[in-house]
Amino acid sequence: MIDRDARVVLIGATGQLGFDLARTFDLPGTLLTPRHEELDVLDTRRAAEALRALGPTHVLNTAAWNAVDAAEAEPARAFALNAEAVGELARTCQALRATLVHFSTDYVFDGTKRTPYTERDVPSPLSAYGLSKLAGEQLARERCERALVIRVSGLFGVARSAGKGGTNFVETMLGLARQGRALRVVADQVLGPSYTLDLARAVWRVVASGYVGVCHITSGGETSWHDFAREIFRLEALTPSLTPVAAAEYGAPARRPAYSVLAHDVLRTLGIDEPRGWHEALAAYLAERRALSATARRDS
Numbered sequence: 014m015i016d017r018d019a020r021v022v023l024i025g026a027t028g029q030l031g032f033d034l035a036r037t038f039d040l041p042g043t044l045l046t047p048r049h050e051e052l053d054v055l056d057t058r059r060a061a062e063a064l065r066a067l068g069p070t071h072v073l074n075t076a077a078w079n080a081v082d083a084a085e086a087e088p089a090r091a092f093a094l095n096a097e098a099v100g101e102l103a104r105t106c107q108a109l110r111a112t113l114v115h116f117s118t119d120y121v122f123d124g125t126k127r128t129p130y131t132e133r134d135v136p137s138p139l140s141a142y143g144l145s146k147l148a149g150e151q152l153a154r155e156r157c158e159r160a161l162v163i164r165v166s167g168l169f170g171v172a173r174s175a176g177k178g179g180t181n182f183v184e185t186m187l188g189l190a191r192q193g194r195a196l197r198v199v200a201d202q203v204l205g206p207s208y209t210l211d212l213a214r215a216v217w218r219v220v221a222s223g224y225v226g227v228c229h230i231t232s233g234g235e236t237s238w239h240d241f242a243r244e245i246f247r248l249e250a251l252t253p254s255l256t257p258v259a260a261a262e263y264g265a266p267a268r269r270p271a272y273s274v275l276a277h278d279v280l281r282t283l284g285i286d287e288p289r290g291w292h293e294a295l296a297a298y299l300a301e302r303r304a305l306s307a308t309a310r311r312d313s
């Protein structure tokens with residue numbers, strides 16, 4: 014349980030998930046959001062010093078190498094941020110008796126199941142990114158007694174993913190459609206797309222419960238990338254040329270699971286409300302980005 018003296022350090026507060034974690038923080042205690050330049054997790058010695066100075070009871074780490082395809086060509090860089098730096102954070106948290114909350118991915122699974130993966134299913138990643146994220150999960154849990162690993166998937170949020178070039182799938186689709194481009198989107202990979210604002214609220218509930226171990230948090234339901242794109246266009250009243258393609262035909266450098274929907278067994282056991290379904294979450298996201306653009310236009 015979190016008490017009034019909690020000092021919660023959020024690493025990556027300018028990122029897609031981090032931004033929503035920062036704006037939904039509602040626990041007793043203080044939230045501290047050091048900037049990347051003030052706490053670079055790759056500079057392990059200085060990061061440990063910075064954390065010691067901040068005196069956290071909880072450290073949330075959203076920093077990641079999440080360029081999935083680029084990780085195939087540069088696995089060492091993915092492992093440095095997604096695994097080795099996490100191991101060092103875990104060591105520091107253990108020394109400070111702090112809880113480490115670390116974020117991972119549905120891509121730790123190989124996608125051979127056709128029902129949602131539970132927290133008890135055994136990971137078996139297909140890509141360098143997935144392997145690096147699994148190594149990070151393992152180091153977090155081996156080195157820190159109070160480690161909470163939260164797996165998320167297919168994120169969309171108004172801050173957009175810094176590690177994906179300042180975009181997310183929804184923005185990429187809208188941008189290409191508005192340029193009048195014909196779109197080919199993978200139809201044989203099924204996932205749970207997730208609105209980071211909804212996830213962030215659930216994350217704080219899990220942190221407040223004091224649970225340690227692995228926990229899945231995604232928006233409800235499942236869909237393919239192709240059907241997700243179709244729903245984005247329907248809601249925005251856009252009619253681009255949209256063709257379903259097989260992943261093999263699309264030919265991305267990294268292999269991705271054909272099915273990576275995450276079940277919410279731990280949330281249910283903890284009695285925490287599961288995030289709403291992805292259709293409703295997507296509509297809320299599109300409404301939020303419209304409201305933000307209207308404000309930006311008014312202020313300019």
Ligand SMILES: NC(=O)c1ccc[n+]([C@@H]2O[C@H](COP(=O)([O-])OP(=O)(O)OC[C@H]3O[C@@H](n4cnc5c(N)ncnc54)[C@H](OP(=O)(O)O)[C@@H]3O)[C@@H](O)[C@H]2O)c1
Pocket residue numbers: 024025026027028029030031048049052053054055074075076077078079094116117118119146165166167168169173174175176177
């Ligand atoms: N995006 C997805 O669809 C997706 C899917 C499944 C799982 N995940 C996982 O979810 C988590 C959050 O993803 P996201 O999309 O929100 O990430 P993101 O937008 O790329 O944000 C990462 C944040 O970490 C900061 N950061 C990067 N390198 C750092 C370093 N060396 N030291 C300190 N801070 C650093 C970034 O700051 P700067 O911008 O200043 O570098 C940014 O604030 C990650 O663990 C990711 O693997 C994401």
